[in-house]
Amino acid sequence: MEQASSIIVVGAGIFGLSTALHLARRGYSVTVFDRQPYDESRYSYFQGADAASADINKIIRSAYGGQAEYQELSTEAITTWHEWNAELASGQTVPPGMSSRDQVFVPNGNISLSSDTELPTWELACIEGMEKAGHHNTQLATTNPYHCDLAADRALSSHMDPFQQRSRGKQPVGVLDTTGGMAIADKACRFALHKARAVGARFVFGSKAGCLQSLCYEGRKVTGIITRDGHMHNASMTILACGAVTPVLLPELDGLCEATAGSVMLIKIPTKSQLWERLGPENFPTFTFNVRAGSAGGLYGFPRNEDGYFKIGYRGTKYTNPIRHRDGKERSTPVTRWSKAERDGMPIGTHLTDFPRQAFRVIQSFLDEYLPELQKEGTQATTTRICWYTDTFDNHFLIDRVPGKEGLMVATGGSGHAFKYLPNIGNWVVDIMENSKMDRPAVQAWRWRTLGKEQPVNHLMQGSHGPRALGNIAVHKESELKQASVTRL
Numbered sequence: 001m002e003q004a005s006s007i008i009v010v011g012a013g014i015f016g017l018s019t020a021l022h023l024a025r026r027g028y029s030v031t032v033f034d035r036q037p038y039d040e041s042r043y044s045y046f047q048g049a050d051a052a053s054a055d056i057n058k059i060i061r062s063a064y065g066g067q068a069e070y071q072e073l074s075t076e077a078i079t080t081w082h083e084w085n086a087e088l089a090s091g092q093t094v095p096p097g098m099s100s101r102d103q104v105f106v107p108n109g110n111i112s113l114s115s116d117t118e119l120p121t122w123e124l125a126c127i128e129g130m131e132k133a134g135h136h137n138t139q140l141a142t143t144n145p146y147h148c149d150l151a152a153d154r155a156l157s158s159h160m161d162p163f164q165q166r167s168r169g170k171q172p173v174g175v176l177d178t179t180g181g182m183a184i185a186d187k188a189c190r191f192a193l194h195k196a197r198a199v200g201a202r203f204v205f206g207s208k209a210g211c212l213q214s215l216c217y218e219g220r221k222v223t224g225i226i227t228r229d230g231h232m233h234n235a236s237m238t239i240l241a242c243g244a245v246t247p248v249l250l251p252e253l254d255g256l257c258e259a260t261a262g263s264v265m266l267i268k269i270p271t272k273s274q275l276w277e278r279l280g281p282e283n284f285p286t287f288t289f290n291v292r293a294g295s296a297g298g299l300y301g302f303p304r305n306e307d308g309y310f311k312i313g314y315r316g317t318k319y320t321n322p323i324r325h326r327d328g329k330e331r332s333t334p335v336t337r338w339s340k341a342e343r344d345g346m347p348i349g350t351h352l353t354d355f356p357r358q359a360f361r362v363i364q365s366f367l368d369e370y371l372p373e374l375q376k377e378g379t380q381a382t383t384t385r386i387c388w389y390t391d392t393f394d395n396h397f398l399i400d401r402v403p404g405k406e407g408l409m410v411a412t413g414g415s416g417h418a419f420k421y422l423p424n425i426g427n428w429v430v431d432i433m434e435n436s437k438m439d440r441p442a443v444q445a446w447r448w449r450t451l452g453k454e455q456p457v458n459h460l461m462q463g464s465h466g467p468r469a470l471g472n473i474a475v476h477k478e479s480e481l482k483q484a485s486v487t488r489l
């Protein structure tokens, strides 16, 4: 593909932002369209920004069990996260509304905790994988006295026991990934947007001029897009990076990608609370808990942020919102408190502020046991959020050309773990567009694929009668949650 070619990217979440940044760096003429007014909302969920990437924080980690391809990708990303922090601090690149005191990455570590009595296989594989790659003593097991001493030397003892289990006579079981921490998600997106613009990428935001209405075709070749304001935009390559909306826009993704909901709760810690210091990022890592324990587990969380929000999420059940589309097929369709009843000409149901009872129960029992101080303080859930992931059946991303449609690519399928690659995933997308270095294991894993005889990691397309459909599960009204103490509903 000629460098002079014009490329359209649809979607300015992390896939779109990163792709635009790297395309522009390599000299392509790139225009990104997004239906959301990100210059106004600044990627803030509280300002109505409605995307997986628009959030207060996201976990960053290197350790990936035996998945060396993601471990290497994380290592590459984390190097750049540190560079981005340095670039911000130097005052060289400061997006509007941010200051050189801001950070986009907080390296407070990520601990993977378990209720087992011994380290689970996955955690052991994380230590082995990182040691094998030469990242010695970056993974510290809470059950290993030598690792505990190393943590103490690095002033990380509180991070090794973030829920102070030892004080209750319990042994924490987990591995602290000291290379990890968290991205300050909204600021990181703003930083990437600013950098992409600085190297020449153009961004068209808004519900009309920025919203993809349809693709343009010449025969089987996609020649660009038509936006909701009726304008046609030509491109030699169109890259769809519309997050959880992508499988709704592109029916060819049936069975490969699906929008699924995670349940997120924000609890405001008062500045005067005893927990303020303890849950701050200086003392508290990001954490996951019983991630591979099915519907009874799948928790993750963060230190309280500068506004006092302590965020905890549940992913043990991946809920869906199957809606029948014009072709008669049901597809899970993202719906949130910010959704309109109809979007892009497609019905999506009503907006949603309710919270799955199951998610609440699992979060509640975790907090009761691991952070009983919250109950003592009678702290309330300040906000709940249903946030939409784009899952593939095998949890690998999807970055490839769309079969049978020349000039069309997808960069999606984040499957709950793509944010950390904001600095570098676009470089890989551009390589793939250029058919360069295609034999790398990650690139192979991200190819367009169909489910064979293997057991899928995620069972997709279970439809409106399925057990995970939001219409079939019990929910709490948000008002109920706000009135009750977090731990006493």
Ligand SMILES: Cc1cc2nc3c(=O)[nH]c(=O)nc-3n(C[C@H](O)[C@H](O)[C@H](O)COP(=O)(O)OP(=O)(O)OC[C@H]3O[C@@H](n4cnc5c(N)ncnc54)[C@H](O)[C@@H]3O)c2cc1C
Pocket (backbone or CB within 6 Å): 010, 011, 012, 013, 014, 015, 016, 033, 034, 035, 036, 050, 051, 052, 053, 054, 057, 058, 059, 060, 210, 211, 212, 213, 241, 242, 243, 244, 245, 262, 263, 264, 313, 344, 387, 388, 389, 390, 411, 412, 413, 414, 415, 416, 417, 418, 419, 420, 421
């Ligand atoms: C609750 C939650 C927690 C997560 N936690 C982590 C974590 O801790 N660590 C981690 O690494 N990853 C995490 N992830 C995964 C990560 O956030 C996602 O993989 C990533 O943000 C997806 O980015 P995206 O660009 O694919 O989609 P999105 O961020 O959803 O962006 C898609 C964009 O497309 C736009 N769009 C949609 N339709 C159209 C249209 N018709 N026209 C124009 N624009 C359109 C949308 O407005 C949106 O801006 C989490 C995800 C969720 C949902």
